[in-house]
Amino acid sequence: MNSALLEVEGLHIALPPGGDRSHALFDVSLALQAGETLCVVGESGSGKSMLANAILRLLPPALAPRQGRVRFRGEDIAALDRQGLRQLRGVGIGMVFQEPMSALNPLLRVGVQIGETLRAHGMKRAGERRRRVIELLGYVGLPAPEQLRRRFPFQLSGGQRQRVAIAMALAFSPAVLIADEPTSALDVTTQAQILQLLQRIQRETGMAMLFITHDLALVQTIADRVLVLQKGQVVEQGAAQAVLGAPAQAYTRRLLAAALPAANPRPSPADAQVVLGAQGLNKTYSSRHGGWRWQHTAALVDVSMALRHGQTVGVVGESGSGKSTLGKALVRLLRPDSGHIQWQGSEVAEWPQRRLRPLRRRVQMIFQDPVASLNPRQTVAAILMAGPVAHGATPAQARARAELVLGWVGLPAAALERYPQAFSGGQRQRIGIARALSVAPDVLIADECVSALDALVQAQILDLLETLQQRLGLSIVFITHDLRAAARLCDHLLVMQHGRVVEQGASAALLRHPSHAYTRTLLASLPGPGLVESRELPPAQQEAR
Amino acid sequence: MSDLLYVLSRLLRAVAMILGVVVLCFVLVRLAPGDPAQLMAGDAGIDDPAYIAQLRQSMGLDRPLPEQLLAYVTGIARLDLGYSYPNRASVWSLISERLPATLLLMGSALLLAATVGVLLGVVAARSRQRRRWLDGLIAQGALLLYAIPPFWLAMVLVLVFSVQLNWLPAFGMQEVGGQLHGWALWRDSLAHLLLPCLSLSFLYLAMYVHLARSAMLEVMAQDHVRTAYAKGLGYWRILLAHQLRNALLPVVTMVGLQFGQLASSTLLIEVVYAWPGIGRLLYDALSQRDYALLLGVFLVIGTVVVVMNVLVDLLCRLLDPRIQAGALY
Known part of the structure; x- marks a missing residue:
């Protein structure tokens, strides 16, 4: 035990009164040895980020640990003075955060942001700092470091920013790297690259890694040991193979089940009527660049698709592939530059909004962010009744309808009088689905509707969509960057890249024999066991893997 | 290259805006009831229509409005803003x-309001966690200042510091008849400046306190600040480079937007303190229907405000690289 690099012993952190539980962390202990990767797993709110921040004493004073201690190389970090703490943070332990968009200061060049770490810890000569910055940027696999160090964060992609953040954390080759969901905000392909990078650095420098994630598939790829957190308590801890192969706790098994794809894809109803169709859609965005020049981005290039009654069509691709634009065009929230769109036979691509309104109830949308897409100043009742009332229902009818759809999504009627803030992320997404269903649509367009949710809640929402589809005969367009979710729900897939559909077909066939190189890259980037192989195994064998 | 183009285009737009101000003021002034020729004749005790017509002709008021406007605009180019007959x-x-x-x-009040306002705002935001009372004190104090009308505050300050305590002069810019030189002149000018500057700046100071405080609170909660702590940076580096710098953006933008308001408050304060600026001039021009002077004052103040806004725009561009690249807006 004493040989451990980083030790956490019986850590208690109390939450301010009024929270949903009294402790953020309750009696958490762990030990990290040099060179190993410990994955901390749990759903959001389980306290895993709190744990990471507590190790570096980054929590506000109100959340200071009540009991327990954190030791780095045998030294209690609670006893460190300001100078010692700075030394611990910049030199001993590096940290990489989840959001590559916001984790860097938007106003400073990335080279400056890495350089200031070096300067703060004693590298006084500017030339020396510059050389080290360039070296670090090159080390994390960024192209042309000499030019890149002069860029601002907004000029880099999400993956590049995360590489910069990693370079920053590595400035003094720390003995421990704490990575708090470092890839959750990234595409699968970028995620795979960042994971490879972290593993390479670990191999080369022998640093230990505390990796925090909610994605068990990812854990399977990188973990030596796993610690499962639930509501601030450690429910299970041990070697990765033991915990993942034979989970002792029900909670771990639930997390595992959520990470695996559904056993059998549904057959595609190939002969049903087409309820939503599009042919040859084109859309180009133009933006002013530097005041005078215009920059054009092709978001949709000659995209065609058909959604049949009762079918679920998945649209997959990385961010920027045009999938969200396709979703918006299909509900006619934007007008395509050219092409055709049919809603149950009516050609609507060119219709003005006023003419579309009576048909709007047939095609409804579920949005990505369940927090931002519900008006915080309206009660759930007001949110759910607005649609039916706009389409001519009386308030009494709308109210009855609201209670009905709320029941469908598994929420009690008492929820009607409350405001969206009173609900968790998963519950809010249920409200979002209820809102879409309130006007009895035939078609749902779900744009990344589970991406903001944890694995467990994701699985619940996907199950809900599937049940509702069978019950109500819905047809769904499911837009996602998550192949795993798409494979679980969809019977037909469209793969998009740079605004084009590069491949499409029945899910099972497409995932088993991808023909386009891009699809193969997407599949290869998925962490954990592949989608198709595991699907063909009986459940018992899956667990043994 | 693109920077030069931007500055040029911004200046071009500024000139167009000033021209717009001229035309608007010109038309508005003429639309207002009252005839300066009649007023002047009345002052001289003459009520002869022929005399008034002659006066109108000599002042160019008998020509059609567009022609008068054109003559005025071409005059501006030669810094000829017309002739003030009453003066x-x-x-x-x-x-x-x-x-x-x-x-x-204006400048001293703005400088005072912005620097002290930002300073207090930063102190308030940083005290929120451990010295809540200080944050409350600053925020409430600022609110109190904000609620007091500047001209009333000006009168109270005069009553207290000039009339009762006799510490500071009540009006003017320099001691009347005092033949002062060197250090004494500086001291005297500063004493005269103090009260008007304070009365003018308090309202804006209050606004900047609140703005800087809320901007700081927002920035302090941002992820990149947590990153800065996690990197082990020092106190001042985090405060200055990662918090204050980012929090300054909304403050600077607001300074530009409020400059017009500040100009109008200045004119009011000048009248209260008999400050020998153009506020008093405007006041007299209004009561005497002195069209030429009125327009001239409007034009100059409009130009100052527009120029200030151009400067603020350029400063914002310098502070925020995202604006330069067109990544925002």
Whole structure:
């Protein structure tokens, strides 16, 4: 035990009164040895980020640990003075955060942001700092470091920013790297690259890694040991193979089940009527660049698709592939530059909004962010009744309808009088689905509707969509960057890249024999066991893997 | 290259805006009831229509409005803003004589409000966690200042510091008849400046306190600040480079937006303190229907405001690289 690099012993952190539980962390202990990767797993709110921040004493004073201690190389970090703490943070332990968009200061060049770490810890000569910055940027696999160090964060992609953040954390080759969901905000392909990078650095420098994630598939790829957190308590801890192969706790098994794809894809109803169709859609965005020049981005290039009654069509691709634009065009929230769109036979691509309104109830949308897409100043009742009332229902009818759809999504009627803030992320997404269903649509367009949710809640929402589809005969367009979710729900897939559909077909066939190189890259980037192989195994064998 | 283009285009737009201000003011002034020729004749005790017509002709008021406007605009290019008959002097000479005093008052008040406001805002935001009372004190104090009308505050300050305590002069910019030089002149000018500057700046100071405080609170909660702590940076580096710098953006933007308001408050304060700036000039021009002077004052103030806004725009661009690249807006 004493040989451990980083030790956490019986850590208690109390939450301010009024929270949903009294402790953020309750009696958490762990030990990290040099060179190993410990994955901390749990759903959001389980306290895993709190744990990471507590190790570096980054929590506000109100959340200071009540009991327990954190030791780095045998030294209690609670006893460190300001100078010692700075030394611990910049030199001993590096940290990489989840959001590559916001984790860097938007106003400073990335080279400056890495350089200031070096300067703060004693590298006084500017030339020396510059050389080290360039070296670090090159080390994390960024192209042309000499030019890149002069860029601002907004000029880099999400993956590049995360590489910069990693370079920053590595400035003094720390003995421990704490990575708090470092890839959750990234595409699968970028995620795979960042994971490879972290593993390479670990191999080369022998640093230990505390990796925090909610994605068990990812854990399977990188973990030596796993610690499962639930509501601030450690429910299970041990070697990765033991915990993942034979989970002792029900909670771990639930997390595992959520990470695996559904056993059998549904057959595609190939002969049903087409309820939503599009042919040859084109859309180009133009933006002013530097005041005078215009920059054009092709978001949709000659995209065609058909959604049949009762079918679920998945649209997959990385961010920027045009999938969200396709979703918006299909509900006619934007007008395509050219092409055709049919809603149950009516050609609507060119219709003005006023003419579309009576048909709007047939095609409804579920949005990505369940927090931002519900008006915080309206009660759930007001949110759910607005649609039916706009389409001519009386308030009494709308109210009855609201209670009905709320029941469908598994929420009690008492929820009607409350405001969206009173609900968790998963519950809010249920409200979002209820809102879409309130006007009895035939078609749902779900744009990344589970991406903001944890694995467990994701699985619940996907199950809900599937049940509702069978019950109500819905047809769904499911837009996602998550192949795993798409494979679980969809019977037909469209793969998009740079605004084009590069491949499409029945899910099972497409995932088993991808023909386009891009699809193969997407599949290869998925962490954990592949989608198709595991699907063909009986459940018992899956667990043994 | 793109920077130069931007500055040029911004200046071009500024000139167009000033021209718009001229036309608008010109038309508005003419639309207002009252005839300066009649007023002047009345002052002289003459009520002869022929005399009034002659006066109108000599002042150019008998020509059609567009023609008068054109003559006025071409005059501006030569710094000829017309002639003020009641003052028997050219408008430009009247304004240029008094403009420095106004700019001094405005500039010092703005500087005071912005620096002290931002400083207090930062202190308040940083005290929120451990010294909540200080945050409350600053925020409530600022609210109190914000609620007091500047001209009323000006009168109270005069009553207390000039009339009761006799510490500071009540009006003017310099001691009347005092032949002061060197250090004494500086001291005297500063004493005269203090009260007007304070009364003018308090309202804006209160606004900047609140703005800087809320901007700081927002920035302090941002992820990149947590990153800065996690990197082990020092206190001042985090405060200055990662918090204050980012929090300054909304403050600077607001300074530009409010400059017009500040100009109008300045004119009011000048009247209260008999400050020899263009506020007093405007006041007299209004009561005497002195069209030429009125327009001249409007034009100069409009130009100052527009120029200030151009400067603020350029400063924002310098502070935020995202604006330069067109990544925002």
